[in-house]
Amino acid sequence: MRCALPRPHRPAARIAAACPLLVPLLVLVLVLPGCGTATGSDSIAGRDALVVGVKADQPGLGLRGPDGTFSGFEVEVGRYIARRVGAARVGFRAVTSENRERMLEEGQVDLVLASYSITADRSRQVTFGGPYYVAHQDIMVRRSDTAIRTIRDLTGRRMCQAAGSVSTERVVEGLGVRPRLVPAPSYAACVDRLLSGDLDAVSTGDLVLAGFAARARASLRIVNAPFTEERYGVGLRKGDxxxxxxxxxxxxxxxxxxxxxxxxxxxxxxxxxxxTESVPEFEGCS
Known part of the structure; x- marks a missing residue:
């Protein structure tokens, strides 16, 4: 007997009656992570165990130690949020600026707290909770460099372009400043190149910069010339x-x-x- 695939609007009971061999397949499809919108039973709300995506190479925010454990402000905020939404077990997994959306979509992580600035483009791919903090984009230079005092002083200077970050766009497209961009895979790599003299400046959210500057006080400093807001959001699968x-x-x-x-x-x-220790103004869930 041939079994015609039912139309999408046919009730599950009619599908089971018409095509009993399809039932296991339908169950498998329904439980696959990332299928459709994450609402109701697919939501993170009330789930017993959650995996939080955090950075592994940003001191102060998310850093993975030699023993594999994560520490930092975003790690602690992620743990607090996960507990408050109902999780009894909370795990952490490293994400990068380039793979955050993919890891959410594939279900490798349930939440992302990784200096994840809320933007219109990103909001088309993920749902953002928060922000949980509003940082400000600033500039970090070598302590001996006194020529860079404002964002305009970056014109013609070597500035790092970290993969997957929107910070460079805020400088070049948002403000029309034209530095010489030097690509790097991460902000940790940016800082290494700044210390080695291959760069003149690193520009991103001040919390990110502060963590790195604290570890190299004798060599690096923050200019303290903030010029944008960085609304750090909690990334969730689209539609949750x-x-x-x-x-x-x-x-x-x-x-x-x-x-x-x-x-x-x-x-x-x-x-x-x-x-800033006051509750940020939320974006609203949509």
């Missing part, structure tokens, strides 16, 4: 509105309880940055 609302509730609780202020001081209190 229930999860987004739960994340926003958790972030609100984190600030109102004083936990956000405590974590900011723990990781950045000694850097000299002016830290």
């Amino acid at each position: 509105l229930d999860g987004c609302e739960a994340v926003n509730t958790a972030i609100t609780q984190m600030y109102q309880s004083g936990e956000a202020a405590r974590l900011l001081r723990v990781w950045f209190g000694s850097t000299g940055l002016k830290l």
Whole structure:
């Protein structure tokens, strides 16, 4: 007997009656991660175990130690949020600026907290909760360099272009400044090249810069000339509105309880940055 594939709108019971051999296949398709929108039972909200994607090479935000464990402000915020949305078990996995969207879509991670600036282009691919912090883009240079005082001073100078980051676009397209761009796979690589003299400047969110500058106080400094806002959001699979609302509730609780202020001081209190300890204005879940 030939079994014609049912039309998409036919109820599941009719599909099972017409094509019993398709039932295991249909069940498999329904449970595959990343299929359709992540709402209802597919949402992160109330799930027992969650995997949080964080950076592995950004001191102060997300850094993987020799023993494989992760530490940093975004690691702690990710753990707090995951617990608050219902997870009893929380794991961490390294992501990069280039693969964040793919790892969410493929279900390799459930949340991403990785200096993930909320932009219109990214919002077409993922749903953003938050932001959980509003940083400001600034510039980091070698301590001996006194010629770079503002963003305009980057014209003609060698500035790092980290793969997958939007920070370079904010300088070149947003402000019309024309540095000489030097590609690098990550901000950790950017900092190594700045220290070696292959670059003149690194520009991105001040929390990212502060973590690196704290580890090389004798060699690097932040210019302290902020010029944009970096709204760091929690990335979720596209369409997980229930999860987004739960994340926003958790972030609100984190600030109102004083936990956000405590974590900011723990990781950045000694850097000299002016830290914002009030609840950020949320983007809204859509």
